[in-house]
Amino acid sequence: xxxxxxxxxxxxxxxxxxxxxxxxxxxxxxxxxxxxxxxxxxxxxxxxxxxxxxxxxxxxxxxxxxxxxxxxxxxxxxxxxxxxxxxxxxxxxxxxxxxxxxxxxxxxxxxxxxxxxxxxxxxxxxxxxxxxxxxxxxxxxxxxxxxxxxxxxxxxxxxxxxxxxxxxxxxxxxxxxxxxxxxxxxxxxxxxxxxxxxxxxxxxxxxxxxxxxxxxxxxxxxxxxxxxxxxxxxxxxxxxxxxxxxxxxxxxxxxxxxxxxxxxxxxxxxxxxxxxxxxxxxxxxxxxxxxxxxxxxxxxxxxxxxxxxxxxxxxxxxxxxxxxxxxxxxxxxxxxxxxxxxxxxx
Amino acid sequence: xxxxxxxxxxxxxxxxxxxxxxxxxxxxxxxxxxxxxxxxxxxxxxxxxxxxxxxxxxxxxxxxxxxxxxxxxxxxxxxxxxxxxxxxxxxxxxxxxxxxxxxxxxxxxxxxxxxxxxxxxxxxxxxxxxxxxxxxxxxxxxxxxxxxxxxxxxxxxxxxxxxxxxxxxxxxxxxxxxxxxxxxxxxxxxxxxxxxxxxxxxxxxxxxxxxxxxxxxxxxxxxxxxxxxxxxxxxxxxxxxxxx
Numbered sequence: 320x321x322x323x324x325x326x327x328x329x330x331x332x333x334x335x336x337x338x339x340x341x342x343x344x345x346x347x348x349x350x351x352x353x354x355x356x357x358x359x360x361x362x363x364x365x366x367x368x369x370x371x372x373x374x375x376x377x378x379x380x381x382x383x384x385x386x387x388x389x390x391x392x393x394x395x396x397x398x399x400x401x402x403x404x405x406x407x408x409x410x411x412x413x414x415x416x417x418x419x420x421x422x423x424x425x426x427x428x429x430x431x432x433x434x435x436x437x438x439x440x441x442x443x444x445x446x447x448x449x450x451x452x453x454x455x456x457x458x459x460x461x462x463x464x465x466x467x468x469x470x471x472x473x474x475x476x477x478x479x480x481x482x483x484x485x486x487x488x489x490x491x492x493x494x495x496x497x498x499x500x501x502x503x504x505x506x507x508x509x510x511x512x513x514x515x516x517x518x519x520x521x522x523x524x525x526x527x528x529x530x531x532x533x534x535x536x537x538x539x540x541x542x543x544x545x546x547x548x549x550x551x552x553x554x555x556x557x558x559x560x561x562x563x564x565x566x567x568x569x570x571x572x573x574x575x576x577x578x579x580x581x582x583x584x585x586x587x588x589x590x591x592x593x594x595x596x597x598x599x600x601x602x603x604x605x606x607x608x609x610x611x612x613x614x615x616x617x618x619x620x621x622x623x624x625x626x627x628x629x630x631x632x633x634x635x636x637x638x639x640x641x642x643x644x645x646x647x648x649x650x651x652x653x654x655x656x657x658x659x660x661x662x663x664x665x
Numbered sequence: 666x667x668x669x670x671x672x673x674x675x676x677x678x679x680x681x682x683x684x685x686x687x688x689x690x691x692x693x694x695x696x697x698x699x700x701x702x703x704x705x706x707x708x709x710x711x712x713x714x715x716x717x718x719x720x721x722x723x724x725x726x727x728x729x730x731x732x733x734x735x736x737x738x739x740x741x742x743x744x745x746x747x748x749x750x751x752x753x754x755x756x757x758x759x760x761x762x763x764x765x766x767x768x769x770x771x772x773x774x775x776x777x778x779x780x781x782x783x784x785x786x787x788x789x790x791x792x793x794x795x796x797x798x799x800x801x802x803x804x805x806x807x808x809x810x811x812x813x814x815x816x817x818x819x820x821x822x823x824x825x826x827x828x829x830x831x832x833x834x835x836x837x838x839x840x841x842x843x844x845x846x847x848x849x850x851x852x853x854x855x856x857x858x859x860x861x862x863x864x865x866x867x868x869x870x871x872x873x874x875x876x877x878x879x880x881x882x883x884x885x886x887x888x889x890x891x892x893x894x895x896x897x898x899x900x901x902x903x904x905x906x907x908x909x
Contacts, residue, residue: 357673359670385772388694388848392847392848542710543714554752593849
């Protein structure tokens with residue numbers, strides 16, 4: 320049990336969370352490998368082998384297959400970004416000393432928030448990568464508000480996403496500029512609001528395995544830990560998004576497109592439900608020709624910040640108490656700012 | 666979920682990703698062709714992590730002093746690693762049991778085609794050679810709507826796609842889905858085929874014919890599809906790259 324004092328002295332962790340305060344009995348006891356046979360996994364393998372011959376011939380309904388295609392597509396598409404984000408996050412924990420962040424970011428949290436938001440522009444990825452990276456930053460002592468600004472900004476303002484937006488909206492550079500400006504504004508505002516009103520007990524800063532082995536061992540341990548936590552939630556989000564993608568008919572959308580306020584809200588909700596990767600959402604928004612530019616902008620601003628798989632990922636990474644406050648906050652801010660920017664510029 | 670199981674699940678998922686990307690072209694049913702290297706890298710990382718973790722947890726001699734810290738607990742989930750990680754088996758089940766095919770007529774019927782985009786009018790190269798020209802359906806639609814030189818006029822073209830039904834009698838659609846990133850953002854590109862009896866829905870076909878020039882001056886409201894007067898039809902295998 321020599322690890323408990325070390326964990327308890329970690330000043331960034333609040334230990335008032337009941338089920339974390341007491342280390343479980345299994346700590347410090349090495350069960351013999353023979354006693355912990357992976358029965359569950361054996362069941363999974365049996366199901367796969369038996370199901371392949373018994374179930375597969377019956378799983379041919381077009382609705383089920385379409386659902387399965389979209390579900391697998393969302394997972395397959397997000398997985399490399401998740402792995403990349405998790406690797407970057409693990410590298411931050413294992414190789415970058417904590418003192419680096421105190422030097423790199425302005426000392427005052429109010430100033431650190433916009434700097435962290437701008438820093439999001441250098442992470443070329445989508446939203447699945449940003450959640451583990453933000454959690455790695457927090458674990459390394461970066462002010463949560465600044466890490467959250469980074470979390471919100473990076474999927475929307477990085478060069479890959481901006482180029483994709485420019486390609487999807489040819490001849491409309493203002494759409495790219497509005498997306499950049501509105502997303503950054505929402506990220507910074509959300510960061511500042513969290514700084515002012517947020518409470519530390521709402522946010523569960525993920526504890527990292529703090530092994531003192533060689534860097535690579537710690538790197539692998541942190542990656543495995545993050546993948547197991549974030550991966551399951553990502554799949555859960557993919558399940559929900561695929562189900563809604565197949566069930567929500569697109570026709571009724573055109574009927575609400577004419578009413579400005581309703582159109583903006585509809586597109587914002589659609590961005591949440593469809594959970595399309597931020598590198599692809601511009602093409603989808605561009606194809607929704609019935610909607611006003613402001614409504615499309617709302618789709619592009621909300622999507623990378625709030626969607627089903629992100630909500631699942633954030634709940635898994637930062638805890639439910641965080642998600643129930645942060646998700647509505649971001650959603651409302653994103654809708655307001657994009658309506659404002661869209662009204663003024665587009 | 667104990668440590669052995671955690672690593673087994675990671676390995677299983679990694680193997681499934683490698684199975685569809687490195688060792689086959691199944692991944693093309695879900696994402697763009699350019700995505701392959703990223704998938705292979707992600708799958709390889711998962712397998713390496715899983716296998717390395719298995720070695721560390723199976724061979725007690727290699728337990729490092731840091732190992733107790735690394736137990737997957739103390740995070741408000743459960744004592745033996747997060748139960749939600751079991752969900753990572755689901756895509757494996759989907760891939761191996763359902764073997765999801767490329768999106769077909771069910772998906773095509775769900776979304777409307779966006780009207781042709783007004784990009785680069787007249788930027789199409791003239792069609793050279795003689796005999797039928799093989800052409801992606803997207804290019805056919807572009808030439809039909811946006812080519813001011815009307816390069817399709819009188820030319821035999823060959824389009825490859827799957828069959829979707831039409832409500833109007835005497836016609837059907839040869840359809841190809843277009844994806845921007847993954848199958849979740851797919852939308853259908855359709856060309857009306859006249860003059861040939863409709864094959865069964867969802868069959869992949871090569872249809873040869875000539876363009877029927879549009880008869881209206883300006884684009885009418887609603888979705889309109891370019892039309893092809895079909896002369897011959899051949900059933901084909903589902904292409905490796907099912908999306909346009």
